[in-house]
Amino acid sequence: MAKETKFYMETVQAIKQRFEIIGNDPKLNRAIEKAIQVAPTDISVMVTGESGVGKENIPRIIHSLSHRKHGKYIAVNCGAIPEGTIDSELFGHEKGAFTGATSTREGYFEVADGGTIFLDEVGELPLTTQVRLLRVLENGEFIKVGSSQVQKTNVRIVAATNVNLFNAIEKGKFREDLYYRLTTVEITLPPLRERNEDIHLLFRKFVADFAHKYKMPPLKLDDDAVQLLQKFRWNGNIRQLRNVAEQISVLETNRDITLATLQSYLPTEGSNLPSVINDKKKESDFSTERDILYKVLFDMKSDLNDLKKLTLELMKNGSSKVQDINPNLIQKIYGSQENDSEIDFEEEPRTAVMTPATREDNYQIQDDNYLFAETIEEEEILRLEQKEIEMIKKSLEKNKGKRKAAADELGISERTLYRKIKQFDL
Ligand SMILES: Nc1ncnc2c1ncn2[C@@H]1O[C@H](COP(=O)(O)OP(=O)(O)OP(=O)(O)O)[C@@H](O)[C@H]1O
Known part of the structure; x- marks a missing residue:
């Protein structure tokens, strides 16, 4: 040398x-x-x-x-x-x-x-x-x-x-x-798939780190599992490999990982697996009822965020300015309201308001109701977030990691999608 x-x-x-x-x-x-x-x-x-x-x-x-x-x-x-x-x-x-x-x-x-x-x-x-x-x-x-x-x-x-x-x-x-x-x-x-020798090395390093972090014995892959690890396309590269290593580390009680176990953590559709080509679901991944429901939820959440943004600006700037500077957002949320071209922001919101009971009233019951309402809300948010993650992953896989196409399909901006990828470490 x-x-x-x-x-x-x-x-x-x-x-x-x-x-x-x-x-x-x-x-x-x-x-x-x-x-x-x-x-x-x-x-x-x-x-x-x-x-x-x-x-x-x-x-x-x-x-x-x-x-x-x-x-x-x-x-x-x-x-x-x-x-x-x-x-x-x-x-x-x-x-x-x-x-x-x-x-x-x-x-x-x-x-x-x-x-x-x-x-x-x-x-x-x-x-x-x-x-x-x-x-x-x-x-x-x-x-x-x-x-x-x-x-x-x-x-x-x-x-x-x-x-x-x-x-x-x-x-x-x-x-x-x-x-x-x-x-x-x-x-x-x-890309990771071109660094064949490094894949197992990286995986071993990640599982050792997670074993240390979560105070668990490290995982071990059998030979077939190692082969699958090396053949997989890893479209999300090292970030995806680390996520998989973390999921298995946390969720598998049996620390000897077989091919089948590893496979259950890898996406089976789309372009990740070179040997598995799935023709059946080519047309639309959002075709089942369940998926349509998730898509609706996803849209609702996006509308809610837009509404939050508008409300905040309304509080800061007053109604006329908000209408001037957010015509697109208003159009997106309220659609074209032909008979109603001006939206009256001064109108009382038509939402149900929970009035707190007096302490002399059934204090305990009311208090429990609040607690219950809060728990439900938190659970709902978590569930919605999980669905959101699922949908984003699915769309990215379907569109071979192309964010523009995935964002179009999900009906969100590329910038929002980018932020969500970072936020959820996808
Ligand atoms: N060779 C490596 N060894 C160990 N960990 C690595 C290595 N390369 C990257 N990582 C880890 O993989 C993750 C992704 O890396 P990084 O954020 O640098 O990717 P990137 O190419 O900048 O991605 P993006 O284009 O999405 O920003 C990080 O957590 C990083 O610490």
Whole structure:
């Protein structure tokens, strides 16, 4: 082995230990090696790879091996920040820039001066934000929202995406000049199914961690189960593998795991299993009555959230303003009310109000009623949440992990779906 290569390999192993990165796959090692090589420079890096492959490790490595290591490292999930606030989050705002801007606020680019910002899911940035970002990349300049004063910052940007940004460029959703600015070097992480040797290694590490965490003896897979583990497609990559490891660790009392047991924890439909092709349910996964019911519940929950948002704004801004700034939301919730084009927000809500009984009255009974009502509500919420998780998983599987298609099918925005994936760790 050439001296230089040996040096890099030793460093790669040390970095893996330091960042608790499991695996020995050559493509993984090459990705880490590239991160080590670019770290001392200020070269812009784009990390690519499917969701859940561990892209976040790369910017952490780059930052900690760079001259910026004593500066701030900020990881920003561009897909998880609402469009309306992203400019202010990234670049800050002046007092009074918009309703609710009660004081001047520093954005991440100001806070991270001298450090590194990791822009995860960079393809989700709105076009207006992309223009601001391009300016920072070109000359380190930015302007706070609501200000006219140009400020300077010295931040290294590492970006990541799990979608093909060329498609977004073609559709006019991502600026080509920004893409090239962000991608001097591309570091690609392989999907788990291409890291055959690493799958069992990772699984063993996760079950050992969970055994420790839940104070249980570790699980052991028999040979057939190991084979299935390695053949499975793992569309959700390491995140999915870890979830499965956790579920089995918690739920299986018999710690010797057979093929059948493992299989019962893996989705059987869709694209995860290469050998099982299910033709029967191709048309629609939401065709059974039960699924339609869940879909209705899911829609109801989404409407409820919209209503909550409207009510909050109503309290803050008064009725006329709410109607002006939320025409789409109002249309979505109330539909086209032809005879009733103006919705009277001042009207008393027609909801039943539970009046608390006086203490002299049947205090105990009333109190129990409240408790009962609260318990039911909590259970309902949990059950609904479980259904929501099921539906999201199902839709993602059906659409081969494509969030846009899954969001369309579920009738929610891609941004909401993204947040739910993070919230439920799917
Ligand atoms: N090599 C590894 N060894 C151990 N754990 C890992 C490894 N790579 C990733 N993980 C774990 O897998 C999970 C998913 O990783 P991460 O969030 O970095 O994925 P990602 O590629 O950024 O996904 P997304 O595109 O959805 O943001 C994390 O909990 C991370 O700690």
